[in-house]
Amino acid sequence: MTSDRDALRLELRARRRSLTAPQRIAAAEGLAARLLSLPCAPTSGYVAGYWASDGEIALHAWQTRLPKGSVYCLPVLQPGTLRFAPWRFGDPLVTNRYGIPEPDVAPASLLEAADLSLIVMPLVGFDPQCHRLGMGGGWYDRALAFRLDSPAPPWLVGAAFDEQQVDALDRASWDVALDVVCTPSRTYERPASA
Ligand SMILES: Nc1nc2c(c(=O)[nH]1)N(C=O)[C@@H](CNc1ccc(C(=O)N[C@@H](CCC(=O)O)C(=O)O)cc1)CN2
Numbered sequence: 001m002t003s004d005r006d007a008l009r010l011e012l013r014a015r016r017r018s019l020t021a022p023q024r025i026a027a028a029e030g031l032a033a034r035l036l037s038l039p040c041a042p043t044s045g046y047v048a049g050y051w052a053s054d055g056e057i058a059l060h061a062w063q064t065r066l067p068k069g070s071v072y073c074l075p076v077l078q079p080g081t082l083r084f085a086p087w088r089f090g091d092p093l094v095t096n097r098y099g100i101p102e103p104d105v106a107p108a109s110l111l112e113a114a115d116l117s118l119i120v121m122p123l124v125g126f127d128p129q130c131h132r133l134g135m136g137g138g139w140y141d142r143a144l145a146f147r148l149d150s151p152a153p154p155w156l157v158g159a160a161f162d163e164q165q166v167d168a169l170d171r172a173s174w175d176v177a178l179d180v181v182c183t184p185s186r187t188y189e190r191p192a193s194a
Pocket residue numbers: 050051052053056075082097098100122123134135136137138139140
């Protein structure tokens with residue numbers, strides 16, 4: 001059965017993929033500037049991004065401009081949850097079950113979400129209250145469930161094209177809200193009540 005959430009995912013993913021290369025280039029630059037100027041942007045420690053796929057907004061412009069003291073990481077799928085590993089251009093990669101590249105590292109050296117200062121998260125859709133609609137695997141929600149009842153860090157930052165904004169998303173009990181959403185043109189902060 002197809003739910004409203006599934007139908008919305010299909011529509012927003014198609015919209016995300018339909019953006020042109022010039023739009024993507026400009027968007028990645030605009031997004032990087034917004035991410036770097038966030039008040040919660042750390043000057044040191046581990047920060048996570050993602051390897052853009054399926055038309056997601058790219059993070060290379062942000063990654064290359066990070067402060068020297070911060071260590072860029074990518075998500076790594078582990079049984080039932082997400083962990084993270086530092087990754088620099090040229091480091092070895094493997095392809096995960098969804099066809100997304102991830103660092104090729106020993107499981108024992110992986111970081112937990114709680115070890116990170118800030119996590120930039122991919123999303124399919126978001127609303128101005130900073131609710132997130134993801135790909136539907138629940139990966140980030142499971143790894144970040146501890147943020148349902150504890151404060152930042154890690155700061156949770158959604159990254160999106162403006163075209164991915166919707167008026168309002170239904171929230172499930174397990175949905176971990178974002179602290180901030182950045183698009184190329186706007187920064188949305190989660191209202192204290194949401
Ligand atoms: N770039 C990126 N990395 C990410 C995520 C993401 O959304 N984007 N994730 C966010 O959680 C995690 C992986 N979760 C994912 C969940 C579903 C699909 C996906 O493409 N599903 C396809 C079916 C693919 C298949 O089963 O072969 C689909 O629904 O069409 C991809 C990633 C961790 N890494």
